Amino acid sequence: MTAVRAITSNPVLRRILSSLGTLLGVAIFVFVMLRAIPGNQITAGLGTEAAALTPAQRAALEAYYGLDKPLVVQFFGWLGNVLTGNLGYSSRAQESVLELTSQSLPVTLELAVFSIVLALLIGIPLGMLSASKPDSPRDAFGQTVGLLGLSIPAFLLATALLAILSSTLRFNPNGEAYAYLTDNLLLNLQQMLLPSLVLGFGIAAPIMRTTRTAVLEVRGNDFIRTARAKGVGPRRLQFRHVLGNALVPIVTMTGLQFGYLLGGAVVVEQIFSLPGIGRQVLLGIQQKEYAVVQSTVLLIALAFVIVNLLTDLLYRVIDPRVRAE
Amino acid sequence: MIAGSHARRGFTAVAGLVMASALVVSGCSSTTNPAQSAPASTGGTLVVGVTSDPDTLFPWKATQFQAVNILQTIYGTLTEFDKDLNVVPGLAESWDTSTDGLTVTLHLRKGVTFDDGSAFDSADVKSSLDKIKDEKTAAVAAASLASVKSVDATDANTVTLHLTTPDAGLLANLATVNMAMLSSDDTEAGLNTTPNGTGAFKFSDRKASQSMTIVRNDAYWGAKTKLDKVEFRVIPDESSIVSAMQSGNVQFAVFDDPLVAQTAEAASLNVAKTPQLSYHVLQLNARKAPLTDVNVRLAMQCAIDRQQVLDTAAAGEGQVTGPITSPAFRSDPASRPCPTRDLTKAAEYLAKAGKPDGVTVKAIVSQGEYSTSVNEAQNLKAQLADAKITLDLDVLESGAYVDKWIAADFEAAVALNGGRPDPDGAYSRYFTSTGNLNKVAGYSSPELDQLFAQGRQTSDLAKRKEIYTQISNNLEDNAVWIWMFTSYTYTATTSKVSGFTPMANSSLQYLRETSIS
Numbered sequence: 001m002t003a004v005r006a007i008t009s010n011p012v013l014r015r016i017l018s019s020l021g022t023l024l025g026v027a028i029f030v031f032v033m034l035r036a037i038p039g040n041q042i043t044a045g046l047g048t049e050a051a052a053l054t055p056a057q058r059a060a061l062e063a064y065y066g067l068d069k070p071l072v073v074q075f076f077g078w079l080g081n082v083l084t085g086n087l088g089y090s091s092r093a094q095e096s097v098l099e100l101t102s103q104s105l106p107v108t109l110e111l112a113v114f115s116i117v118l119a120l121l122i123g124i125p126l127g128m129l130s131a132s133k134p135d136s137p138r139d140a141f142g143q144t145v146g147l148l149g150l151s152i153p154a155f156l157l158a159t160a161l162l163a164i165l166s167s168t169l170r171f172n173p174n175g176e177a178y179a180y181l182t183d184n185l186l187l188n189l190q191q192m193l194l195p196s197l198v199l200g201f202g203i204a205a206p207i208m209r210t211t212r213t214a215v216l217e218v219r220g221n222d223f224i225r226t227a228r229a230k231g232v233g234p235r236r237l238q239f240r241h242v243l244g245n246a247l248v249p250i251v252t253m254t255g256l257q258f259g260y261l262l263g264g265a266v267v268v269e270q271i272f273s274l275p276g277i278g279r280q281v282l283l284g285i286q287q288k289e290y291a292v293v294q295s296t297v298l299l300i301a302l303a304f305v306i307v308n309l310l311t312d313l314l315y316r317v318i319d320p321r322v323r324a325e
Numbered sequence: 326m327i328a329g330s331h332a333r334r335g336f337t338a339v340a341g342l343v344m345a346s347a348l349v350v351s352g353c354s355s356t357t358n359p360a361q362s363a364p365a366s367t368g369g370t371l372v373v374g375v376t377s378d379p380d381t382l383f384p385w386k387a388t389q390f391q392a393v394n395i396l397q398t399i400y401g402t403l404t405e406f407d408k409d410l411n412v413v414p415g416l417a418e419s420w421d422t423s424t425d426g427l428t429v430t431l432h433l434r435k436g437v438t439f440d441d442g443s444a445f446d447s448a449d450v451k452s453s454l455d456k457i458k459d460e461k462t463a464a465v466a467a468a469s470l471a472s473v474k475s476v477d478a479t480d481a482n483t484v485t486l487h488l489t490t491p492d493a494g495l496l497a498n499l500a501t502v503n504m505a506m507l508s509s510d511d512t513e514a515g516l517n518t519t520p521n522g523t524g525a526f527k528f529s530d531r532k533a534s535q536s537m538t539i540v541r542n543d544a545y546w547g548a549k550t551k552l553d554k555v556e557f558r559v560i561p562d563e564s565s566i567v568s569a570m571q572s573g574n575v576q577f578a579v580f581d582d583p584l585v586a587q588t589a590e591a592a593s594l595n596v597a598k599t600p601q602l603s604y605h606v607l608q609l610n611a612r613k614a615p616l617t618d619v620n621v622r623l624a625m626q627c628a629i630d631r632q633q634v635l636d637t638a639a640a641g642e643g644q645v646t647g648p649i650t651s652p653a654f655r656s657d658p659a660s661r662p663c664p665t666r667d668l669t670k671a672a673e674y675l676a677k678a679g680k681p682d683g684v685t686v687k688a689i690v691s692q693g694e695y696s697t698s699v700n701e702a703q704n705l706k707a708q709l710a711d712a713k714i715t716l717d718l719d720v721l722e723s724g725a726y727v728d729k730w731i732a733a734d735f736e737a738a739v740a741l742n743g744g745r746p747d748p749d750g751a752y753s754r755y756f757t758s759t760g761n762l763n764k765v766a767g768y769s770s771p772e773l774d775q776l777f778a779q780g781r782q783t784s785d786l787a788k789r790k791e792i793y794t795q796i797s798n799n800l801e802d803n804a805v806w807i808w809m810f811t812s813y814t815y816t817a818t819t820s821k822v823s824g825f826t827p828m829a830n831s832s833l834q835y836l837r838e839t840s841i842s
Contacts (some may be wrong), residue, residue, distance in 0.1 A: 039724030043731065045380060048742075049388045049465055051731040052754065052761040056460035057467065064463070092380050093533030094518050100533070159564050166568035167592060174565070175574030177536055177558055270561040275535050279561070283534055287380060288724070 019305045026301040030294050031075050037288075041065045044288040065091075078291055082298065088291025092283065097295045100280055103180075105299070108276040110181060111199070111269075112261035114192050116254060118200030119207055124250065126204070127211025128243065134216065142208060149205030158198045158271040165194075174272040195272040199265055203257045210253045214246035221245075247318045255311030259304040369841040370554040371822065373833075374566035374578040378537050378559050382517050382528075384505035385457060385464035393502055394833045395557055398539055399440075400505035401523035403431060403450065404496050408826045408835070410652060410746040412496045416445065416506055416523065417484075426491025426782065433482045437546050439508045440520070440527040447478035452509035454486075462513075466503035468754060468761045469495075472781070491782040493789060494749030525550050525837035535559050551824065551840035567817070570594055576819045576841060579831065582696045583642040586815035595820065598642075598813040599827040602650045602744030602751075605634075605643075605697070607688070607705060607807040610767035613736045616686065620678035622804035625686070627663035627671035628712035629705060635810040638700035643812040648797045650744040650811050651751065652829065654790060658808075661801035671712040683713030688737035690718050691726035695741050701809070702739045733764045744811075746830060748793045753777045756800070768805045 008014055042061045043050045053061070062068040069077070081088065087097035130142030166172040173190035181188050218224065219242055227241050264278020277296060284292035315322045379392035384400050387393050405415040417431040437445040454476045457464040472492035477485040488495070498504065511521055520528040525547065526539035537557045541550045558575060560566045563585040569575040571592050580586050590596045607629070615621045631645045647656025663670055675681055686709075690702040699720060706716040716737070721729065729735055745751040755766035757777045763769055773796065780792040800806070816827045821842050826835040 057463040166572040172572030175569030
């Protein structure tokens with residue numbers, strides 16, 4: 001009992017335990033969902049041609065794909081393998097899920113970092129501009145850009161951008177075979193440019209809105225008036241006092257968006273032919289490669305949990321009030 | 326279902342529209358079209374844009390569009406098709422059929438080697454055919470060898486096939502990549518990573534879900550390829566492929582969505598239309614009420630204007646068709662009880678069926694399997710409603726659709742089915758009582774069984790044509806299914822590419838004659 005109490009009263013341990021619970025929940029949920037979807041690896045591979053299989057042929061294929069085992073055996077067999085570091089094998093790619101992910105995760109990570117940086121570079125200044133004089137033309141401008149970012153679907157912006165640049169400037173780095181960061185840095189950066197812009201523009205909108213709201217709220221506080229009365233310069237006031245205190249909601253929003261990006265931006269990855277983790281999951285689902293989807297989604301969930309944890313830690317760095325608690 | 330259309334889905338239609346408008350905005354550079362007649366040269370790399378890479382490299386199990394077409398460039402088959410889908414020699418240089426039709430002797434080409442350097446001989450043929458027939462292999466073409474009792478390697482270059490019954494469709498069946506000749510030393514696991522064929526190209530490199538590269542096979546028995554190398558580059562979105570062709574990164578692609586083909590044309594790419602063997606059809610399950618009654622089925626046939634379905638669902642891009650789509654045996658689309666829409670006749674048939682107030686038929690429709698499915702279904706529903714026939718649409722995600730289709734768990738199904746060059750290969754599996762797809766076809770009759778048997782036993786082309794015309798008429802007279810139209814594939818190339826011949830079975834075999842300047 002005391003041991004249990006010791007664990008539940010320790011915030012860090014509690015946090016880790018609840019994270020593990022979340023991951024187990026995700027594992028079970030994905031496992032069940034995948035099997036609830038009609039079709040299996042046989043019909044996904046053969047399509048309607050699977051109707052022509054004789055019972056003996058079907059049995060041979062079920063044994064080949066491991067579909068002849070009971071569900072419980074399938075689940076614990078997979079989970080046991082994952083715990084020992086074997087994430088499964090993709091017969092489509094003829095590679096292990098670990099190999100696949102070691103190639104796709106860096107692509108997604110790079111895209112996510114660039115997109116978030118661009119989003120922050122667009123969103124925060126725009127939000128501050130809007131908040132600097134509410135209901136003015138400059139606020140309307142900021143709000144309009146934000147609205148555009150929210151309402152233009154990524155696939156539309158992506159396809160239009162690609163079509164226009166390809167036809168007018170013959171500029172289409174994404175038409176080349178994908179270059180990994182370590183293979184060809186220059187081409188890699190070019191290939192990341194358009195997708196990061198598209199994603200960054202979309203994410204800039206919620207960041208801009210959060211910034212605007214947070215800045216307006218902080219500006220109304222007494223300590224800002226006090227600072228101003230003490231003669232703090234407008235620039236220092238804006239950045240050190242207002243923005244500094246408005247950072248917590250902005251960081252929360254950024255962390256959330258970054259977490260989503262790690263799940264793979266499937267649509268943008270498809271249009272710009274980026275072999276990221278989103279496409280890995282999509283192909284896994286299309287091909288009904290259960291182990292690929294289960295393990296990849298588990299890794300994505302793990303990444304999400306870690307980003308959340310880091311975001312929480314970041315609060316302590318940027319806000320002394322959280323540290324004091 | 327057309328093999329592999331499941332690899333093409335998504336938002337291409339919308340994206341295509343977006344792209345078309347973007348082209349207009351950008352002023353649509355159609356000013357120059359350089360090197361219209363580039364001299365055929367040797368060498369170079371052709372980049373082919375594909376929406377997916379092969380989902381398997383094992384030819385006996387490949388049904389996906391990309392897998393079939395890419396593997397066909399690497400592997401050799403005993404017979405082949407020429408550009409008009411006539412059977413021509415492949416790895417078998419010639420063949421003799423005994424007078425009773427029960428023995429087929431294949432004379433193999435000499436001096437052929439596999440990519441790993443080993444020699445191709447009769448032992449490889451025997452081992453391949455035996456393994457394809459073995460149910461444990463789960464080869465998709467096993468049923469095509471149903472008439473083959475045994476295979477003998479008579480000598481190193483001669484193989485004798487002993488048949489249980491004469492089989493006029495056999496030689497055409499041997500021409501598909503699902504019947505690829507594999508070295509007797511190779512295993513499925515090995516070939517899944519390292520293909521080893523006798524084709525015009527050989528496997529070079531694959532990056533899963535990114536690209537696959539093949540290079541010229543200098544040991545190929547036929548004319549050597551002009552291209553040094555072909556890279557199949559995965560660009561999942563068809564509109565993005567068009568963009569990549571405009572920027573010159575990709576020089577060749579095959580599309581099946583007319584909208585994307587239009588964007589490609591607007592982008593001043595060369596686009597060649599090829600009528601396909603695959604056909605759009607409303608499959609009826611005559612084993613489920615109310616479709617058990619031939620009069621109900623005929624009423625549906627009379628209520629449907631095929632051209633209207635084609636015009637509304639596929640922008641008129643295609644041809645109205647009867648059952649048989651292979652060029653040499655093509656059905657006359659007008660040869661049916663209702664060659665054109667006739668609502669009076671439809672009402673008469675319904676009255677004959679004792680249902681003057683109409684019937685309700687449930688139809689399954691796949692969403693996303695191919696671009697026109699839902700539009701076809703909606704037009705069919707509207708047309709049938711005029712004849713008091715209610716078509717209840719059950720629009721399903723493609724996995725769910727395939728499950729129901731396989732189980733024949735439907736009254737009607739809006740489908741796009743793959744055709745085959747030989748009408749026996751195309752339809753005996755559906756409409757003979759022992760066919761492996763007869764459950765899905767939902768119909769068989771002693772007359773059809775007999776006609777198909779005759780068709781198999783007749784080798785004379787003119788007589789075969791007559792028999793398959795009878796089969797076609799029988800299918801239409803009984804309104805077994807309602808055949809609607811065939812569509813096109815669109816081969817888009819940049820001005821640098823020449824020498825490619827598209828085929829009705831969408832084979833890419835003529836990449837071996839293609840060159841790039």
